Amino acid sequence: MDSRTLPGPQFYTKQKDGTVDQSLSTIEIEKFGEKILIWQAICSCGLKTTPFFTKGTISADIYKKECLNRRLIPFYKKHIVSTIFWPDLATVHYAHSTLALLKDNNVNFVKKEENPPNAPEFRPIEKYWAIVKRNLKKDHRVAENVNEFKKKLA
Numbered sequence: 332m333d334s335r336t337l338p339g340p341q342f343y344t345k346q347k348d349g350t351v352d353q354s355l356s357t358i359e360i361e362k363f364g365e366k367i368l369i370w371q372a373i374c375s376c377g378l379k380t381t382p383f384f385t386k387g388t389i390s391a392d393i394y395k396k397e398c399l400n401r402r403l404i405p406f407y408k409k410h411i412v413s414t415i416f417w418p419d420l421a422t423v424h425y426a427h428s429t430l431a432l433l434k435d436n437n438v439n440f441v442k443k444e445e446n447p448p449n450a451p452e453f454r455p456i457e458k459y460w461a462i463v464k465r466n467l468k469k470d471h472r473v474a475e476n477v478n479e480f481k482k483k484l485a
């Protein structure tokens with residue numbers, strides 16, 4: 332909710348021989364401030380799903396309902412060309428009921444045993460998230476709720 336808590340450097344500008352206001356050079360942030368989780372799928376063709384936002388964790392049921400049934404599966408079926416879904420190794424992504432739903436909908440996906448751990452640089456969406464986070468860091472407003480956060484992301 333507070334972009335200043337995202338990893339990476341914070342920047343400010345200073346005039347030559349000028350002073351920097353204390354409020355800029357020292358930023359107090361809440362150590363365990365509210366966080367928001369975003370799920371979204373992107374494709375190399377340029378299409379992306381609408382994002383799903385939550386302040387909680389994503390259970391297998393929420394993942395199936397909000398991420399797969401409402402977003403990924405319709406998105407996947409829009410593609411005429413052969414497409415493969417590449418989730419990260421989060422537990423819910425490979426829960427038995429999740430795999431059953433993907434198989435029932437003929438979604439071709441990277442199998443858990445073929446999915447490299449600790450290799451985010453290989454998943455294209457990680458570059459997308461880096462850009463999203465970089466843009467969020469430019470917005471210093473603290474979102475008070477999910478709707479305010481969505482505005483920051485827009």
Ligand SMILES: [Zn+2]
Binds near residue numbers: 374375377
């Ligand atoms: Zn595509």
